Amino acid sequence: MENHKTQPIIGQWTNTENVFVMGSSWSVDEEMIIPFINSGAIASKVIIAPHEVDEDHIQKIKKLLRVSTERFTEIDETTGIQSSTKVLILDCIGLLASAYQYGELAYVGGAFKTGLHNILEPAAFGLPVIFGPRYAKFPEAQLFIDEKIGQSIVDSDSFYKAYQHFSANDKISHRVYQFMQDKRGATAQIMHHFTR
Numbered sequence: 001m002e003n004h005k006t007q008p009i010i011g012q013w014t015n016t017e018n019v020f021v022m023g024s025s026w027s028v029d030e031e032m033i034i035p036f037i038n039s040g041a042i043a044s045k046v047i048i049a050p051h052e053v054d055e056d057h058i059q060k061i062k063k064l065l066r067v068s069t070e071r072f073t074e075i076d077e078t079t080g081i082q083s084s085t086k087v088l089i090l091d092c093i094g095l096l097a098s099a100y101q102y103g104e105l106a107y108v109g110g111a112f113k114t115g116l117h118n119i120l121e122p123a124a125f126g127l128p129v130i131f132g133p134r135y136a137k138f139p140e141a142q143l144f145i146d147e148k149i150g151q152s153i154v155d156s157d158s159f160y161k162a163y164q165h166f167s168a169n170d171k172i173s174h175r176v177y178q179f180m181q182d183k184r185g186a187t188a189q190i191m192h193h194f195t196r
């Protein structure tokens with residue numbers, strides 16, 4: 001993606017390891033996915049960027065987690081994020097779009113609640129995207145499903161199947177990049193396709 005900001009502290013922590021990014025998450029998303037993080041079923045490092053970053057919500061996420069966790073706002077810039085940290089919580093706004101560049105796979109929240117958040121941001125970095133069932137108002141989501149670079153899920157079982165499917169596919173990132181390249185400037189094309 002052009003003109004994206006780097007986050008060297010995050011880059012040093014990920015250090016070419018696989019990273020699962022949970023972006024714009026709501027409580028329903030976190031309660032569904034965090035047990036897989038705690039059990040080790042999600043073996044990679046994890047970035048959680050909740051939709052709401054108020055202190056109550058951050059504390060709720062921390063209570064759910066049973067693995068080593070750091071908050072972005074509490075990182076010591078001289079030492080960085082500990083290499084043993086499993087989960088990084090982005091507890092401030094404005095970092096998610098650039099954090100996707102360190103990921104391999106993304107879950108984007110909102111589609112169990114008010115509506116799906118932005119799935120084009122992770123895809124711009126080659127990440128396949130998993131999301132909930134309420135995506136009808138977001139035509140790009142159906143395109144992702146049709147192109148097999150995105151999956152809609154309805155519960156924890158379908159989430160984990162989608163996670164395993166994308167994690168096992170080492171060519172998926174190339175397919176996502178290719179799709180985004182082919183659809184460059186395609187917001188207008190997508191909207192035209194669904195409104196004609």
